[in-house]
Amino acid sequence: MEFLETGKLKPDFLEALLGKIEITDKRVVVGPGIGDDAAVLDFGENYLIVKSDPITFVSGRIGWYVVNVNANDIAAMGGTPRWFLVTILLPEKHTTISLLEEIMGDLRRSCGELGIALIGGHTEVTHGLENPILSGTMLGEASREQLIKNDRIHEGDVLYMTKGVAVEATSIIAREKKDEVIERFGEEFYRRCLAYLEQPGISVVQEAKKACDAVEVSGMHDPTEGGILSGAYEMVRASMMDLELELDRVPVYEETRTLCEYFHLSPYGCIASGSLLIAVPHSECEGIERAFSTGVQVFPSLTRVGQFTKSGGSMYVTQEGVRKALRPSGKDELTRIL
Known part of the structure; x- marks a missing residue:
């Protein structure tokens, strides 16, 4: 049995997987694919740009990382990051109140610096983890003229x-x-x-x-x-x-x-x-x-x-x-x- 390596999937393999996804909703302007940083939905006068990305390499300043890497992807599509949701998974028997407060502090500060509203998410202590994992979803917007593909x-x-x-x-x-x-x-x-x-x-x-x-x-x-x-x-x-x-x-x-x-x-x-x-x-x-x-x-x-x-x-x-x-x-x- 062949196991996948750590990290991103090989581009050709990922391209083949994504190619099997059928999009029938005509409001989807940009769907899953390689090379564009986020999905784009037609919301009338503006486009809604949506991105999800986890942080898995690091344990320190993880709240800062997750906001910025998701905001970057919105910006790379020509959009302005506006709203953020985050799932926080914490390792059992290794999570302290101070650790969670540090993560939340970084989330608040990084969102504040970029003018982003932290609007929700989910937090739990999870079995089987060695380090915290954060997965964020950023929503942004762009006019039809601003969108970059x-x-x-x-x-x-x-x-x-x-x-x-x-x-x-x-x-x-x-x-x-x-x-x-x-x-x-x-x-x-x-x-x-x-x-x-x-x-x-x-x-x-x-x-x-x-x-x-x-x-x-x-x-x-x-x-x-x-x-x-x-x-x-x-x-x-x-x-x-x-x-x-x-x-x-x-x-x-x-x-x-x-x-x-x-x-x-x-x-x-x-x-x-x-x-x-x-x-x-x-x-x-x-x-x-x-x-x-x-x-x-x-x-x-x-x-x-x-x-x-x-x-x-x-x-x-x-x-x-x-x-x-x-x-x-x-x-x-x-x-x-x-």
């Missing part, structure tokens, strides 16, 4: 990414490997890595809005498990366009590179919330680069990393002068150490 990516569109790669992974590795990281690199380095959760931060809501306000956006995607490689490939499958991805252009922050080298991980395959992939027509390149060049920038804000070339649905990756076709498995690098 990755099947609208065209030949010649340029691919940008915001911030650097593996922002979320940097914070997760430090938090989950605390003692080892401190022993090897020191307390100050450890705290810098933890701070990646908020600076440069795992939210891309403002970046998505900035891009959509500045230029005509063809497509956007919030890369999560499997990193930028899986995220870019999901855009390829949604658009059925070929993509030339230049990995040498992808920013890797110092702390990220240090941790990945130490734990023998590829930063390009590590969970990547905090980065946003944005596809724009070539004619909009100057506009989006100008929009992201303003203000104080502690971290690189926008980098051109590739281009969609023609119909086909394949991804070609170039690194250190070597070009090869790549079909990521979807398995995240962090599963090797966590």
